[in-house]
Amino acid sequence: MKKKFLPLQFWSTCCGNFFEHFDxxxxxxxxxxxAPLFFPTHDPLTALILTYAMIPLCMLARPFGSLFFGxxxxxxxxxxxxxxxxxxxxxxxxxxxxxxxxxxxxVLAPLLFCFWRFGQNFFAAGEVMGGAIFLLETIETDxxxxxxxxxxxxxxxxxxxxxxxxxxxxxxxxxxxxxRILYVFGAITAxxxxxxxxxxxKETPIxxxxxxxxxxxxxxxEQKKNLFLLSIIAGFFYANFSVSMVLINGFIPLVTSFTKxxxxxxxxxxxxxxxxxxxxFGYLAMKISREKLMMGAALCILVSAIxxxxxxxxxxxxxxxxxxxxxxxxxxxxxxxxHAYAQNVVPKSHRYLIISLSYALGxxxxxxxxxxxxxxxxxxxxxxxxxxxxxxxxAFAALLSxxxxxxxxxxxxxxx
Numbered sequence: 001m002k003k004k005f006l007p008l009q010f011w012s013t014c015c016g017n018f019f020e021h022f023d024x025x026x027x028x029x030x031x032x033x034x035a036p037l038f039f040p041t042h043d044p045l046t047a048l049i050l051t052y053a054m055i056p057l058c059m060l061a062r063p064f065g066s067l068f069f070g071x072x073x074x075x076x077x078x079x080x081x082x083x084x085x086x087x088x089x090x091x092x093x094x095x096x097x098x099x100x101x102x103x104x105x106x107v108l109a110p111l112l113f114c115f116w117r118f119g120q121n122f123f124a125a126g127e128v129m130g131g132a133i134f135l136l137e138t139i140e141t142d143x144x145x146x147x148x149x150x151x152x153x154x155x156x157x158x159x160x161x162x163x164x165x166x167x168x169x170x171x172x173x174x175x176x177x178x179x180r181i182l183y184v185f186g187a188i189t190a191x192x193x194x195x196x197x198x199x200x201x202k203e204t205p206i207x208x209x210x211x212x213x214x215x216x217x218x219x220x221x222e223q224k225k226n227l228f229l230l231s232i233i234a235g236f237f238y239a240n241f242s243v244s245m246v247l248i249n250g251f252i253p254l255v256t257s258f259t260k261x262x263x264x265x266x267x268x269x270x271x272x273x274x275x276x277x278x279x280x281f282g283y284l285a286m287k288i289s290r291e292k293l294m295m296g297a298a299l300c301i302l303v304s305a306i307x308x309x310x311x312x313x314x315x316x317x318x319x320x321x322x323x324x325x326x327x328x329x330x331x332x333x334x335x336x337x338x339h340a341y342a343q344n345v346v347p348k349s350h351r352y353l354i355i356s357l358s359y360a361l362g363x364x365x366x367x368x369x370x371x372x373x374x375x376x377x378x379x380x381x382x383x384x385x386x387x388x389x390x391x392x393x394x395a396f397a398a399l400l401s402x403x404x405x406x407x408x409x410x411x412x413x414x415x416x
Contacts, residue, residue, distance in 0.1 A: 008200055009138065013131035014154035015193035016086045020127050021155045023093060023120060023186050025162035027055070028246035028371075030182075032253070032260050033166070033175040037101045038110040048250055049375050054114050055242070056368040061122035062360030069126025070353030071216065078134035078352070083197045085127040090190025092120045097183035128155075129356040132339035137348070145290055148340035149282020153275055155335075159245065160271035167265050216353070223354045225408075226345050229401040230358035235366025236298065236398035237338050238359075240331035243391050245271070247371040248324060255313055255384060258320065266321065270328050277329065281336035290337030295402050297333035302395040304330075305388035313384050345405060366394060 027034075031051045039047035073081035095116045102109045132151055139147045162182070169178030220227060249263045285293045308323045315323060346354045370390060377386045 008196060010135060012193060012196035012200060013082070013135045014151060015189065015196060016082060016127050017131050017151060017154045018158040018161075019086065019186060019189045019193060020089065020124050020158065022158035022162045022189065023089070023124075023183075025159035025245070026166070026179075026182055026186065027117065028242070029163055029166040029249060030175075030179050031246070032250045033170070033179065037103075037176070038113060040102050045254065045375070045379065048254075049372060049379070050110075052246075052250075052372040052375065054110075054117060056364060056372060058114060058117040058121045059360075059364035059368040061118045062125040062364050063357060065122035065125030066129075066356035066360035067216065067353070068122075069130060070356045073126065073130050073133070073352035073356075074349070078130060078137075079197060079200050081126055081352070082130050082134060083194060085123045085130065086190050086193050086197065088123045089120050089127065090187045090194070092116050092123070093183050093187040093190060096120075097180045097187070125356060125360045129339075129342070129359045130352055133343060133351055133355065136340060136343055137351075142286070144340040144343075145285040145337045146279065146282040148338065149278045149285070149336040151339055152282075152335050153278040156271055156275040156278060159241070160268065160275055163245075163268045163271050167268050170260065171265075219350050219353060220357070223346060223350055226405070227354055227358050227361075229405055230342055230345060230355065231362040232366065232394075232397045232401040233294075233338075234342075234359040234362030236362075236394045237335060238363040238367025239370040239391060239394050240301070240327075240334055242367055242370040243374065244324065244327035244331050247374055247387070248327070250371075251375065251378075251387060252312065252320065256315070256320075258317070266324065270324055273325065274328050274332055277332050278336050281333050284333075285337035285340075290341045291402060291406050293337060294334050294341065295399060297330050298395045298399040298402065301327075301330050301334075302392050302399065305392050305395070306385045309388040310385045345409075370394070 032048060035044070035047035035051040039050050042050065069081045069085060072084070096113065099113050099116060100109050105112075132148070135151060136144055136147060165182045165185070166179075169175050169182070172178070250260075252258050252263055253260050281293065304326065308326060311319065312323060342355050342358075343351060373390045374387045377389055378384070380386075
């Protein structure tokens with residue numbers, strides 16, 4: 001029997017998703033300011049590349065976290081898994097807030113910072129997709145796309161507040177220590193989310209005494225094609241944020257006269273736009289189908305990324321704004337129905353495990369390294385257009401994956 005939707009369930013899952021992306025966005029936006037604090041012996045470009053390298057390195061924890069929480073969520077219930085993820089992420093946010101810099105303990109500083117973020121990624125692997133599953137399983141089919149976009153809006157809300165916070169400490173010239181206050185705020189948000197989740201009725205555990213590692217492997221093997229294709233789609237989904245919000249924020253000051261503070265201010269405005277348009281694209285997905293919307297967004301990025309990046313070197317402020325708005329809108333169009341789309345691909349019995357694992361693998365192997373790979377490509381070629389090469393490869397792969405899944409689902413409908 002379908003579980004009844006509870007408003008508390010919506011707010012608690014959105015709060016957890018808000019915090020996870022506040023933390024992710026915070027590190028991305030702080031990277032240009034953290035680079036000289038943790039890698040002061042390197043030139044600015046190398047220091048920024050090393051800081052961005054922490055993103056994929058720390059995401060090595062996500063596949064393990066997705067397996068762990070996929071098991072807990074599918075076997076013992078969604079609520080217990082999600083309470084544990086959020087509580088531990090909040091505790092690690094406090095650890096980051098008191099983390100020493102290079103000036104205090106030398107090379108151990110970036111290693112310790114990386115260790116805390118590694119732990120956060122382990123727990124985050126069960127939060128984002130798990131929260132979406134916990135929420136959308138209670139929603140009527142015809143409203144899933146809209147609710148998916150609202151859940152994604154909490155993603156942008158977290159990133160938006162992170163951007164605003166980074167701009168605030170930059171404007172007040174507090175970047176050297178102000179970043180610690182932002183991480184403390186994140187921990188308080190996580191605590192609030194935990195208090196909300198305590199009040200959600202506990203699910204009845206699913207009795208599966210035969211559950212084993214062998215069974216986990218069997219479940220993964222059974223869904224191997226969906227896992228592979230969803231990993232590519234999730235990687236592109238994550239890369240859209242990484243490129244349009246993180247990479248370009250640090251890249252533009254390297255190739256133009258615009259400052260880091262100006263980019264932080266612009267980023268906040270773009271995130272407001274992102275937040276406002278997500279429900280619109282969720283509604284649009286209901287009207288034209290989520291598959292068509294996601295395919296259209298991937299195709300537009302595929303054909304426009306190189307020309308738009310090439311124009312950055314010559315762009316005035318209005319030009320930069322136009323280019324970034326274009327990237328943001330295309331990313332939003334792909335992101336709005338993403339959670340509803342993923343759940344429609346995987347059967348409920350395997351949903352938490354397969355979707356969490358595919359997102360972990362995609363974000364770690366494909367999406368997370370996007371900023372680092374793109375900057376490295378630019379360093380090797382000195383061509384501004386080269387920054388877009390990796391992104392368009394992902395766009396092409398995601399488009400093929402969406403088409404492949406659609407063909408399979410069409411064949412299954414005809415067979416039934």
